[in-house]
Amino acid sequence: MRMARLVFFAAVLAGLLLSSAAAYCADAPEAPSAGGLSKQAVKERMAEIQKEIDSIAGERDVLTEERVVEEDYVRRALEALGALMNAYSRYLTAIDRLEEAQGSAAAIPGGQDAESSSPVQARFNLSHYEDVLDRYETALYKLDSAASSIRLAEGSLSALKALEQRLAEQHLALLREPEPAEGPGRVARSLHLTEVEAELESAQVSRESQRIGIETQKIVQTSLHAERDALLKELAHVKEHLAFDEKDRDARLESIATRLAAARERLPVLRDERDGARLALSKRQGALTAARSDKERRVAQAAVVEQQAAVQLAQALLEQAEQAVQFLEEEQRIWAARYSLLEGGLKGQEIWDLRAGIQARQKNLENVFLVRQRGVASMQTEIAAARKELEENQDAGAVQARIRSRIDLLSRTAEAANASMAMIFPLFNQYDRLEGEINEHIDAVRIAERVTAFGKERFLAFWNITLWSGDGFDITVWKLSLAVALFLAAFFLSGRLTEFLSNTLLTRLGMDSMARMASRKILFFILMGAFILVALDLVGIPLTAFAFLGGALAIGIGFGAQNIFNNLISGFILMFSKPIRVDDMIEIDGMFASVEEIGTRATHIKTYENVDVLMPNSYFLNNKIVNWTLTDKKIRTTVAVGVAHDADVRRVEELLLLAANDHTRVLKNPEPFVIFRDIGANSLDFTLYFWIDMENAVGFRVCSDIRFRMVSLLEKNGIRIASPRMDVMMGSGGIPAGDAPPREVQS
Secondary structure, three states: OHHHHHHHHHHHHHHHHHHHHHHHHHHOOOOOOOOOOOHHHHHHHHHHHHHHHHHHHHOHHHHHHOOOOOHHHHHHHHHHHHHHHHHHHHHHHHHHHHHHHHHHHHHOOOOOOHHHHOOOOOOEOHHHHHHHHHHHHHHHHHHHHHHHHHHHHHHHHHHHHHHHHHHHHHHHHHHHOOOOOOOHHHHHHHHHHHHHHHHHHHHHHHHHHHHHHHHHHHHHHHHHHHHHHHHHHHHHHHHHOEOOOHHHHHHHHHHHHHHHHHHHHHHHHHHHHHHHHHHHHHHHHHHHHHOOOHHHHHHHHHHHHHHHHHHHHHHHHHHHHHHHHHHHHHHHHHHHHHHHHHHOOOOOHHHHHHHHHHHHHHHHHHHHHHHHHHHHHHHHHHHHHHHHHHHHOOOOHHHHHHHHHHHHHHHHHHHHHHHHHHHHHHHHHHHHHHHHHHHHHHHHHHHHHHHHHHHHHHHHHHHOOEEEEEOOEEEEHHHHHHHHHHHHHHHHHHHHHHHHHHHHHHHHOOOOHHHHHHHHHHHHHHHHHHHHHHHHHHHOOOHHHHOOHHHHHHHHHHHOOHHHHHHHHHHHHHHHHOOOOOOOEEEEOOEEEEEEEEOOOEEEEEEOOOOEEEEEHHHHHHOOOEEOOOOOOEEEEEEEEEEOOOOOHHHHHHHHHHHHHOOOOEOOOOOOEEEEEEEOOOOEEEEEEEEEEOOOOOHHHHHHHHHHHHHHHHHHOOOOEOOOEEEEOOOOOOOOOOOOOOEEEEO
């Protein structure tokens, strides 16, 4: 009976497997594609495969224990179905990446210009140029990575096609074989068929995943090409407008100096740790010498080797920190050289010597990298030997613990060596960029030298071109340039000579400041005209050469320059009539200000808020101006106060006068006085009148001081400062609001 049941179960299982195979052959002979196989279909197919795995796994014990089929058939079928599940999972991931790449490509704006990605400004500093250069090089690295991925995927795709063809042939041959009768042979054939079909389907899905991956990488590659081109334009734009920025240089060098100081602070700590590790090694070597038994010697020997690894780690960390300090110092020199080169501080032989030093240092860094690489390889060999030793000492727990600790220390040493190697790349890159900038500078110098020989002759020809000529004169470019230079020199000499005469001769004549200012302006224009005439005579340009400019100059004065001459004449009127003078306190358009200077075109005034204002001279003649200090710098000001009705008014008067007389800036003559101005509804109103001298006092500050003093004196003498009062009529109970008795509320 038991054998009959097993045969029946085997037949049923074979039928299930064959039906599954038939469904596969009917529905999935074609390779899936991104457009034809949706995510939902893939998920449904994965659910079917999982059910098939669960079905076979659920009956695995029965099939193997009852010897219906061998364990190897079941295991291989389950492995093939599991691999198929993984293939579909990778397929879904490939679809997601493709959709993500398509979305990212659609979001990238086309035709991005360099000016649109860089800030709109006339000049860029070296830090901004470095940032754009980093992004450009990153785009190049990504492009290389994408191209490599495409090449690898295309090679893998060819291998998958060959595998798929071989599995298809194997599947076809298996289907052509005669089907065994019901029993264990049929179950084994069904499991084998399931295995082959799963492998074939897995190869097809993997091939499609690779195809989608290639498509994704090509989309990414296209986007990266656009990004690279945009960054290349931006880099050229920034490089064209690159300029030296002192603040940028100082910030960069300060940042490096901060990191350098922090790195130097770590060195003493690491040296102490290295020395401590060496001391511990000496102690453990002494313990090894003192060991008596073989077991003690084994443990002591493991401890010594472990401590040697600890010393090796401490030394590696110290060397890494020393290298960091050295590289930061070099980085500091590199950036200083780059900024100097940009500023124009490196000349001639310095540039050639710097380039030679860079090339030698780059070769040295390559050798350092190779040495570090060999050290890492040696470290990996030591780690492998330690792991083998760990397997050989399974019976010694104490030794095993030492070996595990040694493996950990060696791994950390390898990490430190890798970190040291990684530090070489940025420094090498910085040297490479500096060398490129030096080469560009040297190329520019060479081009300039070639251009100089050609341009000298052309320049001399241009220098002697005749601009215009007349009866007895010939105006060339060099004569006109010399005349302009002499004009600038005349302007400078006229200003200095006028200042000297104003400080010596005009002061001795006893003129006031306004008369001296007017005389100085007139003297400046006289000297300027004289110097211009002398300069034209020295160059050999007669005044008749500018005769044709007379009409244009007259029209210009009549239309465009009338405002200038209006302010010029107004300035002289202000200087001679003296309605305002330097240091006068004036009120103009609601502004209180002091006069700083009366110029030929505008008057410079400064407000009490320390704001400089330039007012056209004509404005002072055409508008109402209040001059507080025209005839006298003494002004009268007031401070008002209201006290309660119950106050002693004479005592209030005494206290107000005391507050005024106590202030050092209040004038004693005229004397301060108090006016009892009004008996108000809420207060008794008083006004304190006093005088101040604007030369040594500020009105609003003196008033503030007196108010502080006034409040203090009134409070000290029990006199209340009145506050406003308000009567509020409120209704209560059944009494209308208008008939309710009033309540007095004082605020």
